[in-house]
Structure formats: C-alpha cells, structure tokens
Amino acid sequence: MTEIVVIGCGLAGLSAAIAGAERGAHVTLVSPMVPERSQSVMAMGGINAALDLKGEGDSCEQHFADTMRAGCFIADPGATRRLAEAAPDVIDWLSRQGVCFTRDEQGRPAQRPFGGQRKTRTCYSGARTGKQLVSALATQARRYEASGAVTRLMGLRLLSLVLDDDGACVGAVLVDPMTNEAIALPADSVILAFGAPNGVWGKTTGSQVNDGCAAGIALRDGLSFGNLEMVQFHPTTLETPSKRMLVTEAARGLGGRLYALRDGRPWYFMEEWYPELGALMPRDVVSRSIYRVVHEMGLKHDGRDEVLLDITHLRADVIERDLDEVLDTCLTYRGIDPRVEPIPVYPGVHFSMGGILVDEGNRADVDRVMAAGECACQFHGANRLGGNSTLAAVHGGRLCAESAVQQGPGASGPRRDAALDEALAGARADIAAWSACGPTGEPSRDVRARLVQTMHACMGIYRDAAGLERGLGTLRDLFEGCRSTGCGESYYDFLSTREELRLAVAMVGSALERKESRGAHQRTDFPDTDDERYRATMVTSWRDGRARTEVRACQTHA
Ligand SMILES: Cc1cc2nc3c(=O)[nH]c(=O)nc-3n(C[C@H](O)[C@H](O)[C@H](O)COP(=O)(O)OP(=O)(O)OC[C@H]3O[C@@H](n4cnc5c(N)ncnc54)[C@H](O)[C@@H]3O)c2cc1C
Incomplete structure (x- = not known):
C-alpha cells in the first residue's frame, strides 16, 4: 500500500487526503490546527467553473484564456488548461462530498460574476464558501x-x-511547537499543502498560522520555487487592529462601486478609467488605481489611505444573504453598516502566486515530493483571478494524490530507516542545542517587526532596484544574525523566524531579478513589460548558503 504524508489540512491537503484514500493509499494528514481553523475557511467569494448556466456561451477554453490573460501569460499553460477543463468535474465532486452550494431556481449551483472574467462562472455558498467547502471535506476525511x-x-x-x-x-520530520517533541514519519510520497507565507507580511487578509516557516524549510531542503515576487494585493480590504479583513470581490461582482470624493462629490474612478469592466478589472489593476487615487492624486477618505466601496444601492436582503460575511466584518470590526454607508477600503496583501514550482502532475523537483494549493506555483502567473484559488487547491490536491499513487511505493528497508533515524537525531540535537542556551541575541519580536517593515517598504505595490537592494541587505543581515545567535522565545519561534527570513531573502532576490513590470510586480525603474526576456518563470533555489534566481522560459501558450 502506498503511504502518503500530507502536510497541511486546508482545501489542498484535505482534497489530497480524500483522493489518496479513494485510490487505496494510506494517508497521514499533519497540521498544527484542525481543518476548520485553516485559512481556506475564510474564502468568501466562491470557486470558478465554466458551467455556462446563464447561457452566455462560457467554455473551459474561455476560462483558460481569462486565467492566462489575468496572469499576464506566465502561468503554466498546460497545467492551467487542465485546471479549467477539470473545473466542472471539481464542482460535481465537491457536491458529491456534501458541499451545499447556493442554488438557482432550477436547483443548479448558482453563479455570480467575479473580477477579470468576461462570463458569470463563480459558484458560491453565500459569502461563506470556504466554510462550506472545508466542513464538507473535513467530514469526508x-x-x-x-x-x-x-x-x-x-x-x-x-x-x-x-x-x-x-x-x-x-x-x-515534524515538531510539536509546544513540547519540542520531534517525530519522523516514513512516506512513499510527501504532499506539501501548507498554504501562504503570511508571517513575512505581518497584517494580511489571511491566517497567521501560515507563518512561512514550512516554505523556508522546503527551500532549504532543496525544492525550487517559482515567481516568488508575485504577491497579490487585494484591492478592497478593511483595516482592523489585528489584520486586514477582506471585503470580497463578490461585493463588486454584485454591483458595488468604488469611488473617492473629488470636490466633495463621488468620483467613480474605475468606471471612468476602465469603462468595460470598471471595478471588476483584475485585482492588480484595481489596486494600482486605488494607489494612484490616494497617493498621486491625494484623494484620501477622511485623511486616511482609503477610498470608498459603495453597496448601499443593493437590496438589504441581498447583502444579508449573499454578502453576510462582509456585513458581519464591517459591523464587528469597524461599526460600519454597509447597507446604509460606504465601506472604507485599501489594498492589502492577500495571495501568493509564487511558490513551490510543480509540473503538470503537481510534482516538485525533488523526487516524491508534490505540492498543491497556495504553497505551489503553477496556475496564477502574475495575478490570480478571484475564485481560481479554491479551485486550484482542490484540483491540485487531487492531482498530487494521483501522482503519489501512480509513483507507488518508494524505497523501504534499512537505507530508508537509516535516513529517517539520522534526520530525527539531527533534529533532536538542534532542539537540545537551542534549549541549552535559550533565547540569545535580538528578541524575535523585534526581528519579526523589522522583517515585516522591510517587506512592506521594498515589496509593495510599486518597487525599484534601490529599495529592493536596501531591503535585501537588511534581510540578509537579519537572517545571518538569527542563524548565529538563535533568537526566539521557544525553539519553534527561533526556527520560524529564521526560515521566514530565508524565504523573504529569496522573495526579494527574485523581485530584483525580474527587471520589468508585469501584473503584481510593478517596477518604477522598469515600467514596461519585457516579453522577450521575462515572459518567463523566475526560478529560485537555495544553494551554498544563498538564494539563486534564474530566468526560465515559459512554455508558449497556444
Ligand atoms: C479572506 C480570504 C478570502 C478568500 N476568498 C477566496 C475565494 O472566494 N475564492 C478563492 O478561490 N480563493 C479565495 N481565497 C484564497 C483561498 O482561500 C486560498 O488560497 C486557499 O483556500 C488555500 O488553500 P490551501 O489548502 O493551499 O491552504 P490553507 O487553507 O491555508 O491551509 C494550509 C494548511 O497548512 C497548515 N500549515 C501551515 N503551516 C504549517 C507548517 N509549518 N507545518 C504543517 N502544516 C502547516 C495550516 O494549519 C493549514 O492546515 C481567499 C483567501 C482569504 C485570505
């Protein structure tokens, strides 16, 4: 029997576990928290599939084309085509797992419009799609x-x-951060599904459990990463003391309008600048437009870096039913009632398009390692379409399981046991060494604050060489300092601080090497898109103690 270890139990990990079990494998599902606490539960807006239920002539080909265009043509075309083609079956599979999609009058999954897409293709469960998806899959698991x-x-x-x-x-090898106990698990294949590296950014729309440590470890242990510079700023997030809360794109899909006050009157800048799609332009375009309105034109709302999102013209019962989480979020965190007043919004870090580089079977470049979901790089290019990431997590998780089962049993016997024993002994020695000297050097709290500040200073909506080089210098110094002194309140705190810094160094290095502007990566010193050199994947690996980035040509998009 094939033995699979899955790291992470969000949508990608759960889908991999179920698909592995369906194919007769034994799966060990590992994570710090129960599935209901994974970031996937936060997904509000929905999941895409070209079902053409509105008779608009939608097709998988159109879904593929929209995804490639939004990603500025650097997504993997073969894998992305397969994603679009698989999407209707994914919705069917999810329904069979027990997901309650919102239904239309004929009992079919209802669909709504989402940003960057010319057709209505986003299935949803109110504004709680992620909760529905995760609870159904967790029950099956x-x-x-x-x-x-x-x-x-x-x-x-x-x-x-x-x-x-x-x-x-x-x-x-796994560790319990509370007790410092380490264990080794043998596996024929390991599927990585540990989500986004939110820790390197501090306040994001996502979960802080996804700290980025596992990504740093994967980089250290030999996996190549793609397009680490591609980080999506979601245009409509709400500032709160602890994080940036998402105001789902569905609010604009249902007719929400973005405006700033100019000469005391609402100015609907997206509708003026982009009459075809208005506020539903791809997220990178909307984020840059808000940046321009606030910082270049100085049209701030109440002196804050914010513009306004108006959904007051929607019927109250539509807001209460289809945008229930938006209503809750605004009332709970800012005391704003979006049924009667506009929502102040500004772009916030939301999604990583870059991650572990995988092929069409979701295999990484270390044999018998697969990756899926937000930790993988494959489908989203330079900018992700709303509704494509839940789809990618479920589809990718299932593909990982298929690849793992196809590969079947790997090495076993004394050689494998020796490798596992050696790794476990090494891990225990590291933990003992840290425990013997305890926290030394700069407190991890301060190191993390500098990490986050540096990332926002050099990797924001606009970037340039001077800022990136300065940022890279700071991050390298922090990484070296952390390596030699062992900062941290606990062993895991030390480990995660160091690994987040390793990842951040790789991200900024990749951004420096992409000397053009494309999608989420906008360089003021290279404002043009350079298809000849950079319609390509930036591939980063960790060699000889440093992150090295090379430009690898993409397959052409037929
Ligand atoms: C507020 C919000 C709304 C969103 N709305 C939508 C939407 O409407 N449509 C859409 O398509 N996408 C949406 N997204 C994006 C989408 O939800 C995620 O990209 C997707 O769910 C990621 O799934 P995942 O399984 O890869 O990761 P996660 O769900 O993040 O799961 C990661 C798992 O890994 C575990 N883990 C983390 N670190 C470690 C570690 N060191 N070791 C072991 N395990 C670890 C976590 O505990 C968790 O179990 C939204 C995202 C956010 C933040």
Whole structure:
C-alpha cells in the first residue's frame, strides 16, 4: 500500500487526503490546527467553473484564456488548461462530498460574476464558501479516518524533509511547537499543502498560522520555487487592529462601486478609467488605481489611505444573504453598516502566486515530493483571478494524490530507516542545542517587526532596484544574525523566524531579478513589460548558503 504524508489540512491537503484514500493509499494528514481553523475557511467569494448556466456561451477554453490573460501569460499553460477543463468535474465532486452550494431556481449551483472574467462562472455558498467547502471535506476525511485509510496528526509542524542517498524523499520530520517533541514519519510520497507565507507580511487578509516557516524549510531542503515576487494585493480590504479583513470581490461582482470624493462629490474612478469592466478589472489593476487615487492624486477618505466601496444601492436582503460575511466584518470590526454607508477600503496583501514550482502532475523537483494549493506555483502567473484559488487547491490536491499513487511505493528497508533515524537525531540535537542556551541575541519580536517593515517598504505595490537592494541587505543581515545567535522565545519561534527570513531573502532576490513590470510586480525603474526576456518563470533555489534566481522560459501558450 502506498503511504502518503500530507502536510497541511486546508482545501489542498484535505482534497489530497480524500483522493489518496479513494485510490487505496494510506494517508497521514499533519497540521498544527484542525481543518476548520485553516485559512481556506475564510474564502468568501466562491470557486470558478465554466458551467455556462446563464447561457452566455462560457467554455473551459474561455476560462483558460481569462486565467492566462489575468496572469499576464506566465502561468503554466498546460497545467492551467487542465485546471479549467477539470473545473466542472471539481464542482460535481465537491457536491458529491456534501458541499451545499447556493442554488438557482432550477436547483443548479448558482453563479455570480467575479473580477477579470468576461462570463458569470463563480459558484458560491453565500459569502461563506470556504466554510462550506472545508466542513464538507473535513467530514469526508473523518469518514476515511474511521475506516483507517486516513490518520490525522494535529498540533505538529514541518521540521524537515528526509531525503535518501539518491535524493528521493522518504519521509518528513515534524515538531510539536509546544513540547519540542520531534517525530519522523516514513512516506512513499510527501504532499506539501501548507498554504501562504503570511508571517513575512505581518497584517494580511489571511491566517497567521501560515507563518512561512514550512516554505523556508522546503527551500532549504532543496525544492525550487517559482515567481516568488508575485504577491497579490487585494484591492478592497478593511483595516482592523489585528489584520486586514477582506471585503470580497463578490461585493463588486454584485454591483458595488468604488469611488473617492473629488470636490466633495463621488468620483467613480474605475468606471471612468476602465469603462468595460470598471471595478471588476483584475485585482492588480484595481489596486494600482486605488494607489494612484490616494497617493498621486491625494484623494484620501477622511485623511486616511482609503477610498470608498459603495453597496448601499443593493437590496438589504441581498447583502444579508449573499454578502453576510462582509456585513458581519464591517459591523464587528469597524461599526460600519454597509447597507446604509460606504465601506472604507485599501489594498492589502492577500495571495501568493509564487511558490513551490510543480509540473503538470503537481510534482516538485525533488523526487516524491508534490505540492498543491497556495504553497505551489503553477496556475496564477502574475495575478490570480478571484475564485481560481479554491479551485486550484482542490484540483491540485487531487492531482498530487494521483501522482503519489501512480509513483507507488518508494524505497523501504534499512537505507530508508537509516535516513529517517539520522534526520530525527539531527533534529533532536538542534532542539537540545537551542534549549541549552535559550533565547540569545535580538528578541524575535523585534526581528519579526523589522522583517515585516522591510517587506512592506521594498515589496509593495510599486518597487525599484534601490529599495529592493536596501531591503535585501537588511534581510540578509537579519537572517545571518538569527542563524548565529538563535533568537526566539521557544525553539519553534527561533526556527520560524529564521526560515521566514530565508524565504523573504529569496522573495526579494527574485523581485530584483525580474527587471520589468508585469501584473503584481510593478517596477518604477522598469515600467514596461519585457516579453522577450521575462515572459518567463523566475526560478529560485537555495544553494551554498544563498538564494539563486534564474530566468526560465515559459512554455508558449497556444
Ligand atoms: C479572506 C480570504 C478570502 C478568500 N476568498 C477566496 C475565494 O472566494 N475564492 C478563492 O478561490 N480563493 C479565495 N481565497 C484564497 C483561498 O482561500 C486560498 O488560497 C486557499 O483556500 C488555500 O488553500 P490551501 O489548502 O493551499 O491552504 P490553507 O487553507 O491555508 O491551509 C494550509 C494548511 O497548512 C497548515 N500549515 C501551515 N503551516 C504549517 C507548517 N509549518 N507545518 C504543517 N502544516 C502547516 C495550516 O494549519 C493549514 O492546515 C481567499 C483567501 C482569504 C485570505
């Protein structure tokens, strides 16, 4: 029987676990928190599939074309075409797993418009799509758990991948951050589904459990990453003391209008600048437009870096039913009632298009390692379409399981056991060494504050060489300092601070090397798109103690 270890139990991890169990494998599902606490539950807007229920002539080809265009033609065309083609089956599979989609009068999944797409193709469950998806898949995973096909290990985080002498993955070492206990799990394949590296950004729309540590570890342990500079700023987020809360694109899909006050009167800048799609232009375009209105034209709302999103013209019952989370969020965190007053919004860090580079079977470039969901780089190019990431997580998770089962059993016996024993002994020695000297050097709280400040200063909506080089210098110094002194309140705090810094160094390095502007990566010193050199993937790996980035040509998009 094929033994699969899945790291992370959001939509990608759950889909991989269920698909692995469906194919007769035994799956161990590892994560720090239960699935209901994964970032996937936050998805509000929906999940895309060209079902053409409105008779608009939508097709998988059109879905593929919209995705490639929004991603500025650097997504993997073969994999993306397969994603669009698989989407109707994904919706069907999800329905069979028990997902309650909002339905139309004929009982079919209802669909609504989303940004950057010419057709109505986003299925949803009110504004709580993620909760519906995760709770249905988590229930299925528990059924497989009861039958013994899935084992769940909660409270653990990735510490290292274990490779044998041939460079193939034979398992993973995990740590319980509360007790510092480490364990080694043998595996024929390891599927990475640990989500976005939010920790390097501080306040984002996402979950802080996704700290970025696992991505730093994957980079350290030999995996190549793609397009790390491609980070999506969602145009409509609401500032709160602890994080930036998302105001879903569905609010604009249902007719929400963005405006700023000019000479005391509402000015609908998106409608004037982009009459065809208005506020539903792709997210990078809307974010840059808001930046321009606020910073270049000085049209701030009440002196704050914000513009206004108006949904007051929508019927109250539509807001209460289809935008329930938006209503809750605004009332709870800012005391604003969007049924009667506009919502102040500004772009915030929302999604990583870059991540572990995978092929059409979601295989990484270390043998027997697969990756899916937001930690992987494949489908979204320079800018993700709303509704494509839940789709990519489910589809990618299922593909990972298919690839793992196809590869079947890997190495076993004394050589594999020796590799696992050695990795576990090394991990325990590291933990003991940290415990023996305790926290030293600059407190991790301060190091993290500087990491976050540096990332926002040099990797914002606009970037340039001077800022990126300054940022890279600071991050390298922080990384070296953290490596030698062992800052941190606990071993895991030390490890995650160091690995987040490693990842941040790689991200800024990749941004420096892409000397053009494309989608989410806008360089004021290279304002043009350079298709000849950079219609390409920036591939970053960690070699000889440094992040190295090379430009790899994309397959052409037929
Ligand atoms: C507010 C918000 C709204 C969104 N709305 C939509 C939407 O409407 N449509 C859409 O398509 N997309 C949306 N997205 C994006 C989408 O939800 C995510 O990209 C997608 O759900 C990611 O799924 P995932 O399984 O890759 O990751 P996650 O759901 O983030 O799961 C990651 C898992 O890895 C675990 N993990 C983290 N670190 C470690 C570690 N060190 N070791 C082991 N395990 C670890 C976590 O605990 C978790 O179980 C939204 C995102 C946000 C933040």
